[in-house]
Amino acid sequence: MNLLELFDVVWRTRNLTVAGEQLGLSQPAVSHALARLRRTYGDALFVRLPRGVEPTPLAVRIAPVVSDALRAIRDTLAKPTFEPQAARRHFRMAMSDIGERFFMPRLWMHLAREAPGVSCECLSPGLDELQQGLASGEIDLAVGFFPGLGAQIRRQALFSERFVYLAQKKHPLLRGDGGAAALRHTPHVLASPPGSHHLAAVERVLMRRDVRVPIVLRVRSFLSIGPIVAETDLVSPIPSNLAQIIAGHLPLRLIEPPIELPSFDVCMYWHRRFDDDPALGWLRRLMAETFGTQAPASSRRATRQAMSHAH
Template identity: 45%
Template sequence: MREAPVKPISRQVDLNLLDLFDAIFRTRNLTEAGQSLGLSQPAMSHSLSRLREMYEDPLFVRSRQGLQPTPFAERLAGPVAAALQIVRGTLEKTSFNPLTANRTFRIAMTDLGEQLLLPMLVKRLAVEAPHVRIETQDKTIGPVAEALATGELDVGIGFISGKIPGIYQRVLFSDDYVCVVREDHPMVRSPAISLEAFRQMGHVLADLPGGAHTGVIEKILKAPTLNANVVLKVNHFLSIAPLIANTGLIATVPRNLATTFVNSWKLRLVQPPFQFPSFDVTQYWHQRYDHEPSNVWLRNILGSISRDVERADLAKTVIQGD
């Protein structure tokens, strides 16, 4: 024998009536309860009649001390108040307090992002969120988008081309490309390298899996009009600095990263013999977490420190004569 289908709770209970029951139980006065709910006396009387019909119990009876609950209403009061509190709680937005938060944020970024952003991020967190931890992961954009959707990752940072369904993006800063050579390179004496020298020198290329930088740089270097001599491909940008410092090779890298190379190694920045395109470094996150307080906070922190990375003040002065 098939069981009768259970009626949806919305057809059995009117939430407004439960709110009314709670108000009457607390005040023991129909007029005062109506004022707290913004209802007139007739509306309160009508709603109380519906409540009595729904529960098949008088619920409240008049006395000299006001409306007194029946034994059934006494038993009902606790569960109703608890249920209303739960419902109200769903309407309250959760907050995020970085000073007391104890959690781990997971960010997708390459070694380039780690070099540029992590030192400043850790410094900020030490003051503003001392118990927050950071884990970075280097993934191609496909797995990153999936991990953002599932919550495995909180945000991603990098240079990506095009839009991805379900993924929101915000530009952190803009950058362009510049060449790096060792400080005493015999073929590069001026702030800009000649086209002939650029063709003759051996090039190092960072070949990051799924990285947009690789495609942009390699497309130009291998163009028929240039046909540069790419002698070495490496998996990470940070491998380039010691290679350049100890060889006669040249590399084309993002300018902000090149600036950190100059500060740590005996390298020079030189302008390439033609204009490489500029690009935007973006942070990206899944639409599910667009309003999630901790995710919003993290994105704002990253946006703030990224403004300090802008190349305008520092990097433009690194190339002598530029």
């Protein structure tokens, strides 16, 4: 590389002294390096004249190739960048049905404005498939609650989520604070999407000996909870952000749980191989800015307001 750099500078300057100054080499070092180049190519390459040097026919022939090769190598040393407005990129993101409903409308508004050439695809893989996909790059980012992904997976918390109850506006559970006793006589519908680890912790609380709620219906998607609760006397504990969205479109109210239910962190996950990928770094920053620690505060305020209206 050093010899080719010398060749390129001598070719451009036609002066050995100037070439040495640009490369920080002494005159003897320049002469020694040029001698090595001549032995390597079996050609004089540059011939001294009264004013500088002139290239031989072989030097003229190889000069563009050397210049292009050096440029290509320098480009590999330049830090890659991501320009959202000009980018053409397809992101594959793993998230639950709740994630799609909560994240994608607002995320897409930002993408349409800031990165019009970017498209997204949502996936719902199992844990093993998610680990492999993040490692291979087939999945760019996972968003939600995915414990146990391994030491190679990076994790960044966006916000802490909690469960609230969703019920009809005039449901008896809204009247008074009966604690666990009130729940024991209230039929429940629970959503159990595949791979939702935090739901097992909620169900363990609901099935404790001092609680024992009647679970009369199970569904696979949280997105069906709203219509079911709106048309029946069932209640359901669901994440507060989704509850707020559902209650804004159906005649439902949010209720503070009479018992303490576990909370969980909603996080972003990616493989450490892609720590410095500029496109994925931009996407992670966008997610953090849009849904990070400031977003939950406004969400909690809205949830408290929705609960106050119920009473």
